[in-house]
Amino acid sequence: MPKITIKEIAKIAGVSPTAVSFVINNKEGVSEETRLKVKEVIERTNFQPNLNSRRLLFNKSFNISIVIRNTSSPFDDLFYLEIAKGLLKKSKEYGYNIVFTDVTLENGNVLLPDIIKNEDTDGIVFFQDTEDIVLNEINKLTIPFIIADAHTDSVNKGSNLPPTTVNADYELAAFTAVSHLIENGHRDIAYISSSYVPNFYLKTFEGYKRALEGAQLSVQPSWIQSNAINEASAYNCMATILKSNLKPTAVFCTTDMFAIGAIKCAKDSGFKVPDDISFIGIDDIFLANYISPKLTTIRIDKLKMGTLAMELIINKIEGNEANSMVVESDNLVIRESVKNIKL
Amino acid sequence: MPKITIKEIAKIAGVSPTAVSFVINNKEGVSEETRLKVKEVIERTNFQPNLNSRRLLFNKSFNISIVIRNTSSPFDDLFYLEIAKGLLKKSKEYGYNIVFTDVTLENGNVLLPDIIKNEDTDGIVFFQDTEDIVLNEINKLTIPFIIADAHTDSVNKGSNLPPTTVNADYELAAFTAVSHLIENGHRDIAYISSSYVPNFYLKTFEGYKRALEGAQLSVQPSWIQSNAINEASAYNCMATILKSNLKPTAVFCTTDMFAIGAIKCAKDSGFKVPDDISFIGIDDIFLANYISPKLTTIRIDKLKMGTLAMELIINKIEGNEANSMVVESDNLVIRESVKNIKL
DNA sequence: ATGAAAGCGCTAACAG
């Protein structure tokens, strides 16, 4: 079926292709009469201008890619899934397609996906911390990018321009979480986090420390576990904590998935949650509501991170200012996993 | 930064653009000498042919869209999320972008997204049952499509060609689930399903019936609930069942999410699961492993559905044969939500 | 206000 073109519309309306183009793009330079005539034909023939020719002409793909580490695809990670949802929702307003892809590192070499190598994308949204070597590779290509949930401020320290980011304030989130434990009478509070992303570890640890210091609490070294990268490894972290002579009454986990793994371990070891040990997380992924006991956590507005990310990348693409943003990070969601032991 | 073109490569290599084009596309018609020379220049300059010009030339977008009802986006529905994952994984092999979009029905009118209206997609994968009016609208456009998890065989009965689909065999899944309950000594088995998608209801009910008949069991009318569309409504279905004078010892839910809602209701009403009432679902979404008790269910291989869907739509796009497929649907996953009451 | 013509980067038909 031969798709109708602007030329044929012009012929039918008895005008030039230029006129039709002007009408489509609401430009000056055609008489009201012609405009109406052309509009009528477009309406009647159900004409849609061919996007591919505009792509070629403007050297623009109308694609925005989401680039994820292969370790944490939004399709495997509930946190990034929510961010993706926000981006997707917003993308429709701007007429861009969202394309999911990933970057891999193979013995020190950056493997970019075709869509980026071909510059078949107008902008890139990175999820999570992104290594400098990757960003350097991207910088060669002059494709605008932003980072959603970037933990590392050191990113791209070689360059003069720091990258634009949408972030949570994980120091504040950690502080809020631990403070809640303290308010509920806990004085022996363990910490499970990931040092895989150094700055995430640093930030959450700072918040943990600040809350402890404020209440003049001390900790056992074995309570500080930083080898969690997922549910299973968090389980192991918890097992180590439970081997301590002094056992904590509460555990602060820096993500909900860590908390889920740690709770599982505590239960498997015969502890009641929260009666014997309390747990608190960060993120408020939807799973938090389904486990038992329901997880008390700090809510990060992931949908908002997504919509903000979309706005930022659009600004960048269009050459406008795009300032880094931080979403609200002290929103405590009280459920069932923290026991008040003051009572 | 002016992107390098095929013309410039030609100039540098001292040949014609045609020669370069031939080399890029591995075509006959250039001497080995020229080929090597051109390859060297391409390598050295890091040249990537412009996809947009090919898009225009071939009238091909290299996009495949996933179209979902606005009621069940893969980003809200764990079942479709897995299918999307399979599609995405496979899409890289074929060099297509996957674009998520949706179709809405507004007082009887089909609202197609821009990407489809503009025919800016080479193929469409529909998720879940799709109304005839939608398919008719698509048929006008001559974009090839397939349906993943299509429940309705009546789809498009007006047309001479039935659409290509990837499906689960829900009758078999239901039969397998209910048979498992029967094997565990259950004789009073309730049913929670959705009549929102009529054929899904019909199929699962048939499987339920077949298993019951095989064991010569009878049911109370109030045990048959078909108004579930999500977790919350399944909760209500269960509440109705629990109002019966005769209470079932087991409940067969046609999706895991229904089971999750129903279990919640049973617990809230003071029943122990599975001690007082057993539950079984269909799907094996990842949540099934996180709730308590862990859900016994029938596993549908969603990832496989996704990869098959991708293969089918590619076949269709390339004009090859594409035959509907059914994935394995009798894979029982035994966890903790079914009690053996024979013992 | 209008239309002719050039050109975005590539491929394919054709001529040499």
Next chain:
DNA sequence: CTGTTAGCGCTTTCAT
């Protein structure tokens, strides 16, 4: 085997 040329559908000068 090689290069010239036309053209995919659109936008944008630039004459008229």
